Amino acid sequence: MTNPNTSIYIHIPFCKHRCAYCDFNTYAGQEDSIPAYVQALINEIEFVGQRAGQMNIHTVFFGGGTPSLLSAPQFDSILRALRSAFTFTADAEISIEANPGTISPEKLNAIRKSGINRISFGVQSANTEELRMLERIHDFFTVIEAVSTARKAGFDNLNLDLIYGLPEQTLASWQTTLQRIVDLHPEHISAYALTLEHGTPFGRWSSKGLLPLPDPDLAAEMYEYAEDFLEANGYVHYEISNWAKKDNAEGRMQNAESNSSFIIHHSSFVCRHNLQYWHSLPYLAFGAGAHGYANGYRYSNALRIKTYIERLSLPSAFSLLPFPLSPATVNQHKQTLKDDMSEYMLNNLRLTNAGVAESDFRLRFRSGLLDVYPKEIEDLVKNGLLEIKTSEVYRLTKRGRLLGNQVFVKFV
Ligand code: SF4
Incomplete structure (x- = not known):
């Protein structure tokens, strides 16, 4: 196989509020640390970049947490560090996850101009009660507004994330959510079943019998409905939980397939970054708790923001670390x-x-x-x-x- 392009994942572990079901590595009320965190990210990017050799980057994904809590100049400085440390392909897909309640026209205009060309909104549901139960900070009107703002800023590759199998959710409310989502014409839709994670408020309430458990049969019915409904609305089901619109622009189609020997996709709005994971191809990881896979290593970084920042404060003390490990790495495994x-x-x-x-x-x-x-x-x-x-x-x-x-x- 020819040397594949590489991807980059950047973790932004800040949220305005922790949602009741979430077990991601993210923290509320620590926004004061964002400037120091951005500097630590830049230090880590420079450290790994110096050891990377020639490497073509074809996707970057800012995930979280809530990346949209960063300012446009902060994104700009991270992207500048990336571009000076690595070579980007001309058509690189650069995605950001955003909470619909944390964006503004000015911010989206600025980050679109800085080169971010794909946006993924965490919507989860179109139903007010369900959004409240999930403790989301937005309602569905905010989602409609956010999609319109993103379109005006020039985002023509947009994903909406959903969750189904919620406690007390009915098939009818899921059908309404899907219809409202399709009416917004996103290029990509993700739909994941709710999982009750240990250590989250949802996990605790459910173990005490305080939360009506999602019915697995109903959740399966919702999944099957989504498969049929989204296909009927022009979305290609290309991964268990992901659907993408076809795009007839030939250039995009070729780009989506050019990374490896694998010829697999009907759709050009597939998420090329996630395909890198699903193809088991290399990706570098930056940020607190980020996981990477490159040069034969699976590795991950320190979880806590403070620890991450401290570890990146004097990177030169770690000059003997092999690529792609960094001073923030706390787990590493050489793959067999x-x-x-x-x-x-x-x-x-x-x-x-x-x-x-x-x-x-x-x-x-x-x-x-x-x-x-x-x-x-x-x-x-x-x-x-x-x-x-x-x-x-x-x-x-x-x-x-x-x-x-x-x-x-x-x-x-
Ligand atoms: S906004 Fe997303 S990452 Fe943040 S707490 Fe809620 S679900 Fe978790």
């Missing part, structure tokens, strides 16, 4: 071939249409898929969770998409 194969299966099988191709697997690992996983694949096909798309491509069946964990556990 078995790790890489297993993760390849877990990630690539998420691609609902493309699945896993024997030829790609062989190109990557110099072994046949059926030589490495003969029994696993045979069992999954027999149990109706995996299907043979063509003579060499395996992908999840409709049932496999609902029971993904039963499939993935076979390859762990």
Whole structure:
């Protein structure tokens, strides 16, 4: 395989308020630390960039937390540090996650001008009661306003994130949410089932019986409805929880496919950054708690903002660290071939249409898929969770998409 392009993930761990279901590495009430945090990010980018050698970056993703809490000049300084440390491809996808309640026309205009060309709004629901239960700081009118502001600022690649399977959510309210979302014409939609995470208020309330548990059958019905409804509205279901519009502009289509030997996509508004994860291709990580995968390492950074800033205050003291580790790295694992194969299966099988191709697997690992996983694949096909798309491509069946964990556990 030719040397693939690399991606960059930047974690912004600040939120105005912690939502009741969220277990991401994010903190409320620490916005005073943002300037020092941005400087630490720049230090980390420079440190890793000096050890990276020639590397083409084709996607950058600012995730969180709430990246939109940063000011436009702060984004600008991070992007300048990235561009001076690495080589960007001409068509690089640069995404930002934004909370609809934290944007302004001025900020979106400025960040669009600085080169950010994809925006992802955390909407979650169009239903007022559901948004209140999730403790979101926005209502749906704010979402409508945010989408319109983003369009005016020139964002023509826009994602809306949803959550389904909420306690007391009905199929009818989910259908209304989907209709309202489609009416906003986003290029991309993500829909994830609610998971009750240990240590969150939702997790605690549910363990005390105070929160009516989401009904798994109803959640499955909601997922199946989304599959049919979004397809009928022109969205291609390309990953278990992700849908994208087709784009007939040929240039974009080629760009979406140019990263690797994998020829898989019908849609050009697929999230190229997330495809990097699903293809098990390299990405660098910057920021508190960020995870990366490059140069044979899986690694992650210190979680707490204060620790992260302290570790990046004197990077020269860590000059012997190998690429891509940084003074903020607290966990590192040198991947074995078995790790890489297993993760390849877990990630690539998420691609609902493309699945896993024997030829790609062989190109990557110099072994046949059926030589490495003969029994696993045979069992999954027999149990109706995996299907043979063509003579060499395996992908999840409709049932496999609902029971993904039963499939993935076979390859762990
Ligand atoms: S805005 Fe997003 S990252 Fe922040 S607490 Fe809520 S769900 Fe978590």
